[in-house]
Amino acid sequence: MNRQDLIHQLQIYQAFNEQEETDRKVMLELLETTEDIFYRTNLLAHFSASAWVLNKAHTHVLMAFHNIYQNYAWLGGHADGEEDLLSVALREVQEESGIHTVKPIKEDIFSLETIEVNGHEKKGKYVPSHLHLNVTYLLEADDTESLHIKQDENSAVNWFPIDQVVDVVHEPWMVERIYKKLNQKLKEVNYES
Template identity: 50%
Template sequence: MFFNLKKEIYNYLPFNEQEKVDKEVILNLLETEDNLLSRENKICHFTASSWIVNKDKTKVLMIHHNIYNSWSWTGGHADNEENLLEVSIKEAKEETGLKSISPILEEIYSIEILTVDGHMKNNQYVSSHLHLNVTYLLEADEENPLYIKPDENSGVQWFELKDIEKVSNEENMKVIYRKLNKKLESFCEG
């Protein structure tokens, strides 16, 4: 179990110091923790997120997340699926209503360990924990229809790259979104 995911993370080249440190911690957790692909591990578990851009790579598709009351990226829990690229695409489709989303890169675009404060979900309390998050760079046609997923979000919208930090209410996520945009800029230049 975890062979492919562990290999992907091991081979991933960190973009900055945050990714370097988080990669080391995640690799250590893969050796020491059980059930990292399942929410049964109440301390930490894997999630997959998407940085969905338009064809020109000038806009990012965001959802207005119900729990955090903020515009944010799409994503969700691994729920025992080791192929986190598939998880990111599945979640992106579910949360935006898009029928067609394609990976720009098959490999990991970004990694981060995210803190999740305790909250209520489906009338049950979820304790504070960590998401061992893997992000993928995806592309979609901004002309395609979008639909909300009422149990998770109250809006789906394309934003100019420069506006992402303005529309997010989560200070800790603004740092991540800034990093993702810098990586996108580097990717487009390269």
């Protein structure tokens, strides 16, 4: 997949709510006007990919305890030049959790979010506040595989019952605007392959 494929996917994406429709328009505009939008050298905004990872029974979600934010969060990361965001999501799940058996439930975009990232230190260097233009994919992984942390990014990786995810996350905006939305989409959208 390349930039044009992502533009097409965003053009045909059926927004779930007003937040997604607004973010979809912003992403399309930036894809058309900003050459370095897939690189974190763009200090204002860049693409990232996340994964809402379900177990095979679709009863639990895989989350990692993020070192910078000291909070449980979905898995994912920066595009870092990669325009195939599904590949980014798959790779990040494997790197951040140690799970090897992970696949898309559908290859379509599951959710869209523009996420504000506060300024922070990473590897001894200051990273200014910026936006993640985040594309989320619905993935499935084998919950019998051993989990492993990625020490420079997280300090725990665990499966949580879907309805308890909002209880382990302490960032109100993420709970209200993202995780509750993802769970609502699981109930309302036909996501089976």
